[in-house]
Amino acid sequence: MKLRTTVSALALTAAMAFGSNAAQAWSLEEAAKPYEGTTIDVVFLLRPGYEAAEEMLKDFTERTGINVNLIKHPYENALGEQVRDFISGGDLDVALVDLVWIGNFAENGWMVPIEEFTSNPDLADPDLDLEDFFPVTLDAFGTWDGTVYGLPFDNYSGLMYYNKCMLEDAGFDGPPETWEALKDEYGPALTKDGKYAYALQSKRNETQSADSFARMLWPFGGSFLDAEFRSNLNSEESQTGLKFRQDLMQYMPQGIVAYDHAETVNALAQGDVAIITEWSGFASSLKDPNTSAVADCIEVAAEPSGPAGRKPALGGFSLAVASQADDDEKAAAWLMIQYLTSKANAEKYLDLGGVSARQSVYEDESVRDKFFFADALVESWQEGVPEFRPRFAEWPEITEIVQEWGTKMMLGEVTTEEGAEEIGTRMEAVLDDAGYYDGEKPLAQ
């Protein structure tokens, strides 16, 4: 899949580089002229990256005359709202695609492959340069089964945030390099006087499956599925990771299964916890003295490594043109997506609070100085795993199973083996029903 993506990206880059004179004269204003007055509907989340994009869209509308109607939802509602809109032939012209929704959206034909637009010199920005996106982000957030549908827009990697002052007081001159060090050295030294060494957000929603469960599988060599798409959760590596999570809980605050992102970030920001592993999107609020009591002490690094490497949490969204839009709306939607994710606007997006997946913007020394999380982010994206969570259409069903039994494991209601057995059996039943075992569907995740 990666190879095919890379080949199409190369072909497109070549086409751009040696394109016609028309391409050289391309401008957003000219490209948008036929679509002036068109209104496009798009779902946005209530997160910093979307506020940044909303600000940028004022300039877009001014330059193009294309109006953008933003429909804002919290993350938990965004999938349901979009699915209902797409199956009923609703108004959405752009699909906001979490990496775990892309298989679902692609299999249902709800998105248009970007090739339809990149092959149109009137619409394709000659500077689109797909190769400039971090490969893992384009592969994971925008590509399904070798076809690129969306461009990486709201991009995350798991990062390790730590309270430098607490670590120094305990005699450490830097953050842990490995998960083992976190448990065996930092854990005992930092868990005292009502403070804890580490907090792992584990609430029973996508946080449990993505932030907690999957985070402990991959660095230890585990995974959800093996090559035949059978459960790999009872493999030695997966079990090592899941047992590690249980052991690590002794250095986490009580009631960690009720911690979502807000509680975890707050625990670090209030100085109650020394280390957390959270999404890159929380960087600015942790460094902001208005929201963080220990802003001056907060530092960031890539997540610790396990025996199988770093393999940090990976998450993010792409924007894709919705198939249900009419031709004008499709063209207008593509121009908007291209604008928001362009190389030219990457720094502006960062300045306004978003996180760009453009490699070129981080090459600039001043940008890396300005955004304290940039180095850790770039390092993380070098080692990300696209299938950190399987991205096929069945994930919404499977994540519910993982959430329930993953939490039960943490609470000690079942052992890691029993929990893995339950998840495995139920997960395989879902995959069997979907047709993965009788060859009806390709083993793509």
Place this chain on the structure above:
Amino acid sequence: MSQSVKSPSMPGRVSRATLFGFLGPAVITLALIGIVPLAFAVWTSMRDYNLTKLARQKFIGFENYVTVLNDGAFWDAMGRTFTLLAIALPMQLIFGLGIALLLHKPGLGFFKTIARLSLVVPMATTYAVVGLLGQVMFNLKYGVVNQLLGFLGLGPFDWLGDPNLAFVTVIFWDVWQWTPFCALVLLAGLTTVPPEIEEAARLETKSWLTILRHVQLPFLVPGLTALLILRTADTLKLFDMVFTMTRGGPGAATEFIALLIQRVGFRAFDQGLASAQAVILLIITIVLSRLYISFFYREVHS
């Protein structure tokens, strides 16, 4: 000036068209709002109907029902829901009756007016907001509940992170929100007791329990029956408050039946299975309501 005065029509002489004209719109509206969606749910429950796999939807008869009836998660959720009902409903009725009897006592008119007004506040609060308030108030570290208990030297308790305490928190919140409703309905029932009978009874006995049992209770039975039906139906479909507060967790400790149906129907998008679960829940609710009515009304008639 003289006018011919028509005698009012007798009911038997009203034409069918007139009857239909008056009743028709209401009946049709009710049918559209109530029966059509129900019929659609029944139809959906007999199909393999996943919103994200509509291309392969097909008629599968009672397969979804068989799946539901053999699903441990469904019966676990049902068990939790009935446990909640068995604990919360009696508490709401007992506390509600206590409050109603206090407010029914003569005297202290101003304070009773204030009390009656303040009773409206919990039940006027949106369910989801109650859940969000709970999430903040019962927070282990920053919640006001643990802070208050701390002044008494108790806690801190992990209200939302411990499976048993999370269940207790849901019961507490449900009782807090719905006891006032029970109190107001029962108070209304008490006001229907003819004062002269109540006064005569008070002359006969000083036991408030005897008065309650033999004089007031018969007047309270219609209200009690309505409360039982309404609160049972509401508890069986309790969703918003729990969803915003615990989301069914930790583990599955607070996954009541409505949360399970929402999870299956709107997160896993299996509308067929979720519809089968909802239809079974509806049947259980109807059976319980009939039981309440036949049991309590038989008692009042006897």
